[in-house]
Amino acid sequence: MTTPPAGTAGPLVAPGPAATRGPVRVVGTGLLGASVGLALRGLGIDVVLEDPSRVTVLLARDLGAGRLAEPDDAPPALVVVAAPPDVTGDVVAAELTAHPEAVVTDVASVKGAVLHALREHGADLARYVGSHPMAGSERSGPTAARPDLFVGRPWVVVGTPESAPDAVLAVRNLATDLGATPLTLGADAHDAAVALVSHVPQVAASLVAARLRDADPAALDLAGQGLRDVTRIAAGDPALWTSILAANAPAVLPVLRELARDLGAVVDALEEAGSAGTHQAVPDGALGTLAATIAAGNAGVARIPGKHGGARRVYDVVTVLVPDRPGELARLLTDMGNAGINLEELSLDHAPTQPVGLAAISVLPGLGETLEAELTSRGWRVAG
């Protein structure tokens, strides 16, 4: 990890002394594995790199993620397997056998399938603790690796009843040393959680986006921030997501079946509404189903934790017109800072044909009117 420069985020993320003991063996030196290597090397820990691709491992070495193995190496204290989900179980089993003193972890985004494979192998589960850092990038491979990739991210630690306490501690220490926040979950709970907060939303976003393939370009001109938000993650990689969804099928399926049941109820309600001809004549049952669907969404979205892990807040939102020139948004936020008001969230929208942006500024509840007055007095145009 690089030394934080003075005056920036440094003090907030500076690690203490590393708790992780080396040598650490990293198997798979793509984005995640090479990032682990870079971060550990920054902490002065000996890192040995391994990858089935000779080019990938040499690239990771040259980028500073670690060194290649040598014949008289000390045995690794910790092995981090950062392989694709569908081969992770086999690789972990092989590492447990090859390094009988080492704690072995992996970083695959699905945990039950890995554990299942290990049990089939009859692996030594006392020394295996799975993990899942909630970090990534739209890029891949060692050249996209970063020592700071895990800073501030949740890192799920997945022990089993067989896990030795020291092994669990070693993996928690790894997460903490890399700047992440360790969270403890069982394999089934982890897989159910990521199905709900990641895999099912991915499927939904992809299905909505797929409907746009044959859309009239004029229809797409009406696209607003809502559509952009719902479909942003639909740009994800098909090969990666196929692997994740297939590996987590047992956890994703029940949620998708519930989604399909609810969708069927909406379709039935709209068929009733449609056959009733005019809106006024729609039977109450159909309207009730539609209202219940939206209300259920209200209740669900309200449970997503807000910033810093607290309860979700309903912020005051002030929308400001910002000319699309370098420095204008900075000037806006400088004016906010001068007014002593902290930004909670910011989203930008753009006028379809004009060189002006709409900045929606979220601030703590109760501060909206103050912010509006402050910005207006500084010459900004506040929009609806």
Next chain:
Amino acid sequence: MTTPPAGTAGPLVAPGPAATRGPVRVVGTGLLGASVGLALRGLGIDVVLEDPSRVTVLLARDLGAGRLAEPDDAPPALVVVAAPPDVTGDVVAAELTAHPEAVVTDVASVKGAVLHALREHGADLARYVGSHPMAGSERSGPTAARPDLFVGRPWVVVGTPESAPDAVLAVRNLATDLGATPLTLGADAHDAAVALVSHVPQVAASLVAARLRDADPAALDLAGQGLRDVTRIAAGDPALWTSILAANAPAVLPVLRELARDLGAVVDALEEAGSAGTHQAVPDGALGTLAATIAAGNAGVARIPGKHGGARRVYDVVTVLVPDRPGELARLLTDMGNAGINLEELSLDHAPTQPVGLAAISVLPGLGETLEAELTSRGWRVAG
């Protein structure tokens, strides 16, 4: 419309002389109607306000959106109906009858149902031109109204074969005078478009969010920006959305049926994958379905127009650690401005337990490395 202060977005959105002829009668003085009134009054146009609620119309008047009708008023040249979707058709029909010289428009978000009601009424369609400004707010009522509500937004103008050219022109002029960008679509095309870009995404977001109602709090701790984006609009108002979905059932239904069909295919593929036991043994057909689903989403999301109506760009994205203190983000963007690099998009993510944010800065393709070097040289920490 207020006079733009010097040095801000003024020159970019300053209106020319108004083309709209008064008096303009606004029927329904909630958020949209009162905003129309405020904007027209700012252009010096006589506005007469009407609302079934005496309180609402007096509030709109006191806020400066117009005046109440008087016995010897000149007949209105233009009537703007801003009523709930389910009563808009009846109100427009009554206004066409009461003001036989006036052009009448409405601002409801569904157009086919209004037209259907008007045809049933035998209304004079030469003087009716529907419209739909793509603007709104999470707040409602006249107190949320803004003269700038429509600035930079698309405003769909929906003529019929019966519409007189002068009537179409009057509605286009209204949109332009209010700072919006008029777009022309037929009623069916409009309704199909909003089904695709607004109503179906709303249903999908609500259904995904509804699955979170009974989620383990530990699962919600793993929520990232993806889930937040997919479910943001699930916070929408149940009564409003029930009305919109029911009124646009004919256009929403076919899209939802396609969505349900695709979802069924994903469920079938995951059942095959699940019953195959381990991932390696999943039949190719199931994996092919999953990959095709994600790839179709890729193709769809790529069609959403980017900033300023151009083709969607793939931006370079640089992620920077920003301390959560007033002024830090401003300082970051000031440094960007000093480097001469324009911000295209900005999204903020927050570490779950640390007072530091991650700002994902999108810049034009090719500028990412330059930005990264500039920011690093200014002491910022660039993350993965």
